[in-house]
Amino acid sequence: MAPHLLLLLRILFFLTGVSYTQSVSTVSHVSVKQGGSITIPCLYNQRYRNNVKYWCRGYYWLGCSSVVRTDHPKTSGKTSVSDDINQRVFTVTMTSLSPSDSDYYWCIVDRNSKADDGARLQISVTPGTPEIYVDQQELTGVVGGSVTVLCYYSSQGSTGGWCRMGGSCVAVGLSGALNGTCVKLVQEQRETTNGYVLMVTMRGLMMENTGWYWCEKGDLQMPVHITVNQPTTTQSTTANQNNEGTDEMQQEKDQRLERTFFYLLKAGSALLFLLCTIIAVVKFRENRHQDDTKDALTPESCFWRNLPTVCTKYFSPERKNNTLSVQNITKESLQ
Secondary structure, eight states, X not given: OOHHHHHHHHHHHHHHTSOSSOOEEOOSEEEEETTOOEEEEEEEOGGGTTSOEEEEESSSSTTOEEEEESXXXXXXXXXXXXXXXXXXXXXXXXXXXXXXXXXXXXXXXXOTTSOOEEEEEEEEEESXXXXXXXXXXXXXXXXXXXXXXXXXXXXXXXXXXXXXTTSOEEETTOEEEETTEEEEEEEEEETTTTEEEEEEEEESOOGGGOEEEEEEETTEEEEEEEEEEOOOHHHHHHHHHHHHHHHHHHHHHHHHHHHHHHHHHHHHHHHHHHHHHHHHHHHHHHHHHHHHHHTEEOHHHHGGGTOHHHXXXXXXXXXXXXXXXXXXXXXXXXX
């Protein structure tokens, strides 16, 4: 392509502030506290793996100033750049930020004889609390485990969300999946600062979950990198020990339940025996009473039993007896 035509193409696309290939992507706006640092991920197309990438400052691409490059220099003052060709992401880290660093920047891929490809973002440095921030931008998890990210908002404002860079998003109050991993978002108010915190939990991590994500609130984002590793031997041993400890605790619990059941069974048997004994005694006394009633004497039957002396004594008008047990009469007659 003729040099003047290439220059014309660059001018047309640079002045609009966008690239016609749309093969580079990044966040659109981040807020950083004064004195802090920020790492910006720039995702690019597979075909750019071996191209030089650079970080440029300025609202328009045509007039932006190159700060750092992946070929030279990789570090300039407070800014450094690195390229991960496997993840297809080059990252730019800026440290000790001041309000003067607030500006528009570009993630750009140098395409040699063709018009460069890139994406623009805005960085705002504030002396107060940023609109959205995290405790740390780098988190690590293990396969099958979980990871939790806390994203802080200075105000509730727009509904927040959690996005995979170059992928889909999950909104606040919903549960969804990103690359096959369950994601749950819960937003709560922070009483100490009158702000809000978005709790993002990813469960059932897989190796392919390694990559860049971001919390978002309105047009603001905060990038977070999650690295998923295979469990180490120590972690596996610890997990086994925890499982063994859990098994031992369960066995001890089962043994306690068995002993408790045995003691309750013995106590129940004793109570049942006591109850049966009481019932037997009561029945015995009732039978005795019935027998005494059956054997009761009346004035008419007294002499029939050949007990004239006793009958005269116990059925005299003075005693006013109507009935009397034979056993009692016999007992008194023997005294």
